[in-house]
Amino acid sequence: MTIPVDIAALGARAAAMIEQLGAISSAPDTLTRFFLTPEHRRAADLVTRWMGEAGFAVSEDALGTVRGAWHPAGPDAPRLLIGSHIDTVANAGKYDGALGVILGILAVEAVARSGLLPAYGIDVLAFGDEEGTRFPTTLSSSAACAGVFAPASLQARDGDGISLREALRAYGKNPDDIAASAYDPSRVLAYVEAHIEQGPVLEAEGVPLGVVTAIAGASRLSVTVTGEAGHAGTVPMRLRRDALSGAAEMALAVERIARAGTDGMVATVGRVHVEPGSVNVIPSRVVFTVDLRSASDASRRAALTRFEADAHRIAEQRGLGVVISAFHEVATVPCYRDIQRRLGEAVASLGQRAPLLPSGAGHDGQAMAKLCPVGMLFVRCAGGISHNPAEYASPEDMGMAAAALIRFIERFQQPPSDGGTSGAQT
Known part of the structure; x- marks a missing residue:
């Protein structure tokens, strides 16, 4: 009928x-x-x-x-x-x-x-x-x-x-x-x-x-990047341990990973907290979030592994510390x-x-x-x-x-x- x-x-x-x-x-x-x-x-x-x-x-x-x-x-x-x-x-x-x-x-x-x-x-x-x-x-x-x-x-x-x-x-x-x-x-x-x-x-x-x-499955991460505070006018660029610059490079890394991903992968850095947050002080600590989604759990897990490797590489090159913790996971x-x-x-x-x-x-x-x-x-x-x-x-x-x-x-x-x-x- x-x-x-x-x-x-x-x-x-x-x-x-x-x-x-x-x-x-x-x-x-x-x-x-x-x-x-x-x-x-x-x-x-x-x-x-x-x-x-x-x-x-x-x-x-x-x-x-x-x-x-x-x-x-x-x-x-x-x-x-x-x-x-x-x-x-x-x-x-x-x-x-x-x-x-x-x-x-x-x-x-x-x-x-x-x-x-x-x-x-x-x-x-x-x-x-x-x-x-x-x-x-x-x-x-x-x-x-x-x-x-x-x-x-x-x-x-x-x-x-x-x-x-x-x-x-x-x-x-x-x-x-x-x-x-x-x-x-x-x-x-x-x-x-x-x-x-x-x-x-x-x-x-x-x-x-x-x-x-x-x-799509989703993973949400909290990423803490630690560096060293210093005077914005007296510390040469080559000697800085700028947590925000490192965090920015990590954010671009996760964007690059998602752009190259499959299965409709998307990634978003939606929240950034900077310390001490003064206009004339080099950032010593940054906490940012990553929301990564994909219609394939396998591709999402592989992207997370790549991001973790990239984040630690960036931190090592810049003399920074980085801790990554997952706070949300949906298959x-x-x-x-x-x-x-x-x-x-x-x-x-x-x-x-x-x-x-x-x-x-x-x-x-x-x-x-x-x-x-x-x-x-x-x-x-x-x-x-x-x-x-x-x-x-x-x-x-x-x-x-x-x-x-x-x-x-x-x-x-x-x-x-x-x-x-x-x-x-x-």
Whole structure:
């Protein structure tokens, strides 16, 4: 069965819903919506209303994830999960996360009203803690669904000293119920998420949609470079042990490594602290961060090894000390090949080309991959801008994405072509 799709109408509805959800903020002139706040509650209530109007059975779990269930084959049938998040960063754009929830609602509503009765059910999920902006945690909502929530996270505190446990209780949830939020992996087929690209590739390619190959792994390092302070006017250049000059050379080294890397590798030096920080004193100590990402764990580890060697070489040549410590490590999450293929075919059926590309940003799929196979559909965004009020996806592109999800759902009943992990057979 091929469901008729009106791309313009789907896009117009998505745009209107984006504006409604984007108006829910803790700040009058910007969009800021943190996890387990009154604004999160209002956003969850709006999503609940939309899901109910679409004909879904709606529930909410112990981490506040709103779940809209459409189960034409009965409650015991296996499920396809479609979702994203409704929390934001501070001074955010309207599309990051919210678009994926809205597109899931629109696509499943269209399928349900078409009369198509697949042999599986679909749950549309609206997570609440993807950004990690309120607590020093992230992906706690999707981790609970995946059955990998870390109980120690309940002790994490926000800037006001409120713990996650306390915030959940204030939100009306019982932290003791978190374990019951987990899906049974034997009854979940896959998790699929539509999301703005948050990068410029699709716009450069001139296409509205792309298929994600992997969610990049990330390593974050703290690099401390030590030298010797001295008078800026009296120490000759050849005799200096300038920690900042050494750190700058190391920063250029990691940039060079990333530029020569593969698998969409990127590297960023985002924070630099200089001591003593005086205009007329040679820097004696510099601490800087490195964020290195790649869609291949092997290439990322090799790049880290090269950087460490380069940093020690630079330090030795300049008479400096250097200490490198890792403080964050997330493995690459490959997207399931068969889901990539099906998403590509769904886009092709609409007369569009969908390039394959990695995601350099993190997503709920990283947690959900511990439950089931995952896949992602990227939607073109203007200028590749995200986490910014200028974030924008056109109604035409959003409508195309909704239509692609409808086509994907139509085709999902067929068995996968490449086997797979537990829960992958459909």
